[in-house]
Amino acid sequence: MARSHHTLFQHQMAAFESAPAADARTRIRRLKALRRHVLAYRKRIQAAIHEDFRKPRQEVDTTEILPLLLEIDHAVGRIHQWMKPVRKPAPLVLGGATWEVHREPKGPSLIISPWNYPVTLSLGPLVHALAAGCPVFLKPSELTPATASLLQNLTADLFGPEELVTVLGDSKTAQELLRLPFRHVFFTGSPRVGRIVMAAAAEHLASVTLELGGKSPAVVAPDADIEVAAERIAFGKWSNAGQTCIAPDYVLVHEDVRDALVAQLVEQIARRFGETAAERAATPDYARLVSVPHGERLKEILVDATDSGARIALGGHYSAEERYMEPTLLVDVPPDARIMQEEIFGPVLPVLSWRRENEVVSQISALPPPLTTYVFSRRRALALSLGGRIRTGAICENDTLVHFANPHVPFGGLASSGVGRSHGEAGFMAFTNEQTVMRRRVGGRLGRLLAPPWTPFKSRLLEWVLRS
Numbered sequence: 001m002a003r004s005h006h007t008l009f010q011h012q013m014a015a016f017e018s019a020p021a022a023d024a025r026t027r028i029r030r031l032k033a034l035r036r037h038v039l040a041y042r043k044r045i046q047a048a049i050h051e052d053f054r055k056p057r058q059e060v061d062t063t064e065i066l067p068l069l070l071e072i073d074h075a076v077g078r079i080h081q082w083m084k085p086v087r088k089p090a091p092l093v094l095g096g097a098t099w100e101v102h103r104e105p106k107g108p109s110l111i112i113s114p115w116n117y118p119v120t121l122s123l124g125p126l127v128h129a130l131a132a133g134c135p136v137f138l139k140p141s142e143l144t145p146a147t148a149s150l151l152q153n154l155t156a157d158l159f160g161p162e163e164l165v166t167v168l169g170d171s172k173t174a175q176e177l178l179r180l181p182f183r184h185v186f187f188t189g190s191p192r193v194g195r196i197v198m199a200a201a202a203e204h205l206a207s208v209t210l211e212l213g214g215k216s217p218a219v220v221a222p223d224a225d226i227e228v229a230a231e232r233i234a235f236g237k238w239s240n241a242g243q244t245c246i247a248p249d250y251v252l253v254h255e256d257v258r259d260a261l262v263a264q265l266v267e268q269i270a271r272r273f274g275e276t277a278a279e280r281a282a283t284p285d286y287a288r289l290v291s292v293p294h295g296e297r298l299k300e301i302l303v304d305a306t307d308s309g310a311r312i313a314l315g316g317h318y319s320a321e322e323r324y325m326e327p328t329l330l331v332d333v334p335p336d337a338r339i340m341q342e343e344i345f346g347p348v349l350p351v352l353s354w355r356r357e358n359e360v361v362s363q364i365s366a367l368p369p370p371l372t373t374y375v376f377s378r379r380r381a382l383a384l385s386l387g388g389r390i391r392t393g394a395i396c397e398n399d400t401l402v403h404f405a406n407p408h409v410p411f412g413g414l415a416s417s418g419v420g421r422s423h424g425e426a427g428f429m430a431f432t433n434e435q436t437v438m439r440r441r442v443g444g445r446l447g448r449l450l451a452p453p454w455t456p457f458k459s460r461l462l463e464w465v466l467r468s
């Protein structure tokens with residue numbers, strides 16, 4: 001282990017243990033400073049993410065900076081309320097005492113973030129940790145090096161090492177950090193690494209929040225507005241070139257409207273990125289893949305799909321040199337093709353059709369629970385029915401991705417799509433230790449009635465308590 005990480009951790013833990021938890025004013029001051037700094041760094045953030053995977057700067061504004069500012073503003077406005085001790089009632093037999101739940105910081109926490117939204121998925125959890133009063137070690141992804149080193153500068157301007165240490169490095173560095181006895185580990189990334197993180201946290205019995213991934217379906221009903229469905233699926237799928245944890249991974253469309261939807265999706269691709277393959281390859285409005293191995297995996301699953309009978313309705317062009325994969329539509333995809341077994345995490349959209357709702361349920365339930373299920377329909381019935389029949393982190397009707405940005409609702413998955421919740425108060429709670437504080441009045445003598453010596457009267461009283 002890098003000696004300095006260990007020393008810095010000990011320093012952070014000692015500073016945390018030796019002082020009272022930061023008060024609400026201090027936490028708000030830190031969050032406001034972070035907000036100002038993110039805005040001051042805005043152009044540099046756009047440039048760094050562009051350097052890392054050519055993400056368009058407007059997309060950086062809408063999908064990185066805006067959700068982060070919404071989280072900060074939400075937390076700033078509610079910290080006083082979140083920190084307030086909550087009075088609780090008690091059963092009659094436990095009367096004569098007051099009961100409260102206090103919300104205390106858990107302590108030094110580790111945030112490990114992925115590359116795909118390198119700013120909001122690093123600083124978002126940081127907002128929650130700061131709101132909860134926890135010091136932090138932050139390890140951004142090595143796959144977006146320009147953004148990671150920018151984050152290190154940005155955070156070093158604002159926080160001393162007793163508040164925040166940003167560590168650059170790869171999986172080895174992450175594993176070294178995971179050996180330190182953090183009180184909470186907040187991990188965003190793949191289910192495979194999520195398992196490693198949870199096992200490492202178990203060594204110290206640290207609590208975990210795991211924001212993972214999976215195959216989020218988009219279900220299109222026969223009564224859906226097909227043009228709107230295509231527009232919003234296109235937004236969710238081809239923002240960030242499909243490299244989004246809650247991107248619609250595949251489409252399940254009713255067979256009566258399948259051809260209409262495919263035609264509208266083709267139209268959407270043309271409208272957003274260009275009519276021809278050459279125009280699409282040249283547009284500045286479309287991000288690149290993060291790495292060559294990532295591109296090679298996508299190409300492999302695409303070839304596997306076409307070898308098993310799927311047909312490319314549009315796209316399919318891939319250039320390793322450019323780390324470019326064209327927005328791609330796949331139809332006639334056999335459900336046992338590899339592309340229907342693993343998270344795609346790229347710009348390929350398989351379209352499968354269904355006739356009866358049961359087929360939708362069995363297709364979704366055959367895979368691990370998705371992070372989000374999208375439903376496109378004019379009526380609520382299908383979404384409500386699916387909500388009761390499948391396990392999913394969220395249901396989003398007639399739109400995609402936007403539920404991520406609302407700090408009023410919790411965000412997360414279950415099983416391989418995630419453990420725990422983040423955003424807003426749920427994010428604050430992830431870093432918070434709920435401390436029960438009970439205060440018995442000194443003069444109260446009721447307790448003696450249920451203690452030895454067990455006289456006949458006390459025994460009868462006990463019988464009565466248990467029966468009443």
Ligand code: NAD
Nearest residue numbers: 113114115140141170171174175189190193211212213245
């Ligand atoms: P990843 O799991 O490969 O890496 C995430 C982080 O873990 C990086 O910082 C990396 O350095 C570290 N890491 C990698 N291997 C490790 C190991 N063996 N031990 C310890 N740490 C290790 O994920 P990624 O490729 O950066 O991101 C893609 C995945 O993240 C997708 O599955 C996606 O669905 C998921 N994701 C989820 C959310 C969410 O909010 N639920 C958001 C974005 C991405």
